[in-house]
Amino acid sequence: MSKKTLMARGLFVAAYLLLAIWAYTTGKGYVVFINNYATGESVEVFVTLDKASPVRIRRGGFVPLMVKGKGTHQIMVRREGAADFEGAFVYPRSAEALSIAVAMIMPGQELVVVPVSAALEER
Amino acid sequence: MNPLKKFEPLKFISDNIVTVIFLALTIIAIPFSRLSGIYILSNLIDRFARSAFLVFALILPIMAGMGINFAMVLGATAGQIGLIFAIDYNVMGIQGLLLATCIGVPLSIFLGWFCGQVLNRARGREMVTGFILGYFMDGVYQFFGLYVMGWLIPIRTREVMQVTGSGVRNTLALGPVRGGLDNILNLQVGPFHLPLLTFGVIAFLCLFIIWFRKTKLGHDMRAIGQDQGVSHSAGIAVDRTRIMAIVISTILACIGQIIYLQNMGNMGTYTSQRQAGYFAAAAILVGGATVSKATIMNVFVGVFLVHSLYITMPIAGKEIFKSAMVGQYMSDFINYAIIALALVLHAWRNKRNADLARAGLRGHADKDSALAAQAGAVQ
Amino acid sequence: MNRIKAFITDFGWPRIIIAIFLLALFISAPFVGVKLDASFTDVFNRFGQNVIMVLALVPMVQAGCGLNFGLPLGILSGLLGSTMAMQFGLTGPMGFLVAILITIFFGSIFGLGYGKLLNKVKGEEMTIAMYVGFSAVMLFSILWLLLPYTKPDLVMGYAGEGLRRSISLEKYWDKILNNFLALRIGSVRNLAGNLSGGFIFPTGLMMFVAACVVFMWFFLRTKTGTAMTAVGSNPDFARASGVSVEKMRTTSVVVSTIIGGIGILVYQQSFGFVQVYDAPLYMAFPAVSALLIGGASVTKASMLNVVIGTLLFQGMLTMTPSVINSVLKTDMSEVIRIIVSNGMIIYALTRKTKVTK
Secondary structure, eight states: OOHHHHHHHHHHHHHHHHHHHHHHHHHBEEEEEEEOOOOSSOOOEEEEETTSOOEEEOTTOEEEEEEESSEEEEEEEEETTSOOEEEEEEEOTTOSEEEEEGGGOOTTSOOOEEEESHHHHHO | OOTTOOOOHHHHHHHTHHHHHHHHHHHHHHHHHTOOHHHHHHHHHHHHHHHHHHHHTTHHHHHTTOOOOGGGHHHHHHHHHHHHHHHHTTBOHHHHHHHHHHHHHHHHHHHHHHHHHHHHHTTTOHHHHHHHHHHHHHHHHHHIIIIIBTTTBOOOOTTTBOTTSSSBOSEEEOGGGTTTTTTTSEEEETTEEEEHHHHHHHHHHHHHHHHHHHSHHHHHHHHHHHOHHHHHHTTOOHHHHHHHHHHHHHHHHHHHHHHHHHHHSEEETTTHHHHHHHHHHHHHHHTTOBTTBOOHHHHHHHHHHHHHHHHHHHHHHHHHHSOHHHHHHHHHHHHHHHHHHHHHHHHHHHHHHHHHHHHHHHTOSOHHHHHHHHHHHHO | OHHHHHHHHHHOHHHHHHHHHHHHHHHHGGGGTOOHHHHHHHHHHHHHHHHHHHHTTHHHHHTTOOSOTTTHHHHHHHHHHHHHHHHTTOOHHHHHHHHHHHHHHHHHHHHHHHHHHHHHTTTOHHHHHHHHHHHHHHHHHHHHHHSOOOOTTTBOTTTOOSBOSEEEOTTTTTTTTTTTTOEEESOEEOTTSOEESSEEEOHHHHHHHHHHHHHHHHHHHSHHHHHHHHHHHOHHHHHHTTOOHHHHHHHHHHHHHHHHHHHHHHHHHHHSEEEOTTGGGGTHHHHHHHHHHTTOOSSOOOHHHHHHHHHHHHHHHHHHHHHHHHHHSSOOHHHHHHHHHHHHHHHHHHHHHHHHO
């Protein structure tokens, strides 16, 4: 086998591995717990993360949702009798799981995200 | 070949009898099913995008004279193994599908190479050997999925593991990668969803196959499909080329199965691969391919016809016989029977042509007809 | 040394490995708490239960039609036989006998059509046989739903239409051969006064099996049988000496189909249930593997191959679950069965070409 073909093959294998690593790192799903624990006049809400379809969270309930990769993600919260909330949050590099309380989401204010470590054990 | 060849309806029908029978069955089934044209069409588009890629996997081995590659389930299995890992590592969307492909393709190359070695030792009975090889692989795959996974290779995600705590579940929800390819470029035209990227991938594959036929390897394959002995004396590495045909077929089956499953959204871990094999063989034969000749057109026609029947027959059977089970069995029966019919017709034509050719050589029969038969056999 | 080598090549490595594996299973059985007498009873029962379906493959192999993956056709005639005899309300030996007669009737018809078909497609028999078998099973699945069966213990409960998935033979001829003159060795009477445990030799079953094997042995040595073998080993020579190749091949298929039908009747009476719908779909495969494990090739099979092969294969199927499960605490027998049986078929399909060419 000539040096050239050997190099071509090496490059091919390297590109292949890079593709796999890229797919793994950018595509990995991370969990976001979104709770709708009752505070006052809390009602059921519909939450949309990135381009996923809306998920219903009943009053007092919580759902684990997945986002693709760490970094910035869009969130939209729709509830009856209130304006839709649209915002973004950053998934911290250090976090293994994230918790967002719908009750803490107020229009015009920054979103509060809480990194969870204990939640991971539960899953 | 003959420029003076006129279109003869009767000859056309007898040459494409399998397709014609299937078309007739579908036309009968549609009114009984009472499904609307729009429903059938939108379903057809969805199913075409889902499964056309799989059927293309069968073209190359047919070209190389190895018959229907029933061992394509090996590739489908490799794709499923890739998907299991993608789900277990929780990689979402198109990245998940790419990761599954990255894991599945090297596996397919190995399995295809192994399969090619076996088939080279089973000359003349490639089809039955490939079929059994698929079953054999089922056993190896079950061993891997039920015992190796969770023992040598740890399972991270609870949704992947069986309730007993070891091995991969019998049905796996592919939520994270569902629609990973279909939803990227999705066009909505009236009631129809058009997954443009999936169509793009299929179109690219068509171009690949057209290009491949013109390469040295493609020419070699066709030469081997005509006559192995002559090809060998012409200096073609027959065994190696046959293995290449199977390896490429296996890789295509792997990718095809991944595309199929991302559309379905869940997979029968230990059963889906087998259905892929049954479906692809039926589709390409219904499309008018024979054991020795297949074109891209055959794939398109076959996929559309088979799916029209899959959509309408269970409901039509239920309406006619007042029993849902009859409709289901009817679909299965037609699926198997059409493969049997296509194989029988092909073998029968081959035998008739061989007999005619032999008679012609002996000088008993009309020489022209014998030559025509030979030409038919070569074609 | 050379003789041992020749013997091993002749006998084949897979067969030796399976035989050693089976021996190891039997030796280790007592140490892991598996009762040997019960195991032997099981092995003999399952041997008798399956051996006739393996025997059914022999004529077609001898006539050069390859391995009969279309065995489900014979099985379907057997299913017709037993369900019709039950529908007529026949029980006991009379019922079993009538079931056999009906099976022979349908088996001849199916075999004739199937044989004629296979004659038209020489060279591709095995793949086509497989798909003909599959489609026949599915066609009959529709028929089981539509045929006018009326007996309450045959048809599905509430609708009264279509056969049940599995029909109990308890009131008909359950274990009629197994229990005939059965010998009990080392049984003990339990508190209820019934015999239990110990080794049970199914004399009637074994006698029936022996009769079938001897019948086949004689059949292959009659004028028809030798002509059939001649067709299989050298068709041109056979044609030159005035034997009709087509006719002999058809005969072999008919005999194979009938014996296959009787095989499933024997299987049913031992198993206790008639299984319809897609149950026969894959029944050809274990039979084929058993024959090949016994040392047959795609073109040659003997009575000895049938008996040894079925004993080894069924022995393995019986012993693996009980022994392996008590060692590993998981049920690996299904996986082992799939790998061994299909691996054996592949071995035979790939080996033959090397020998001839």
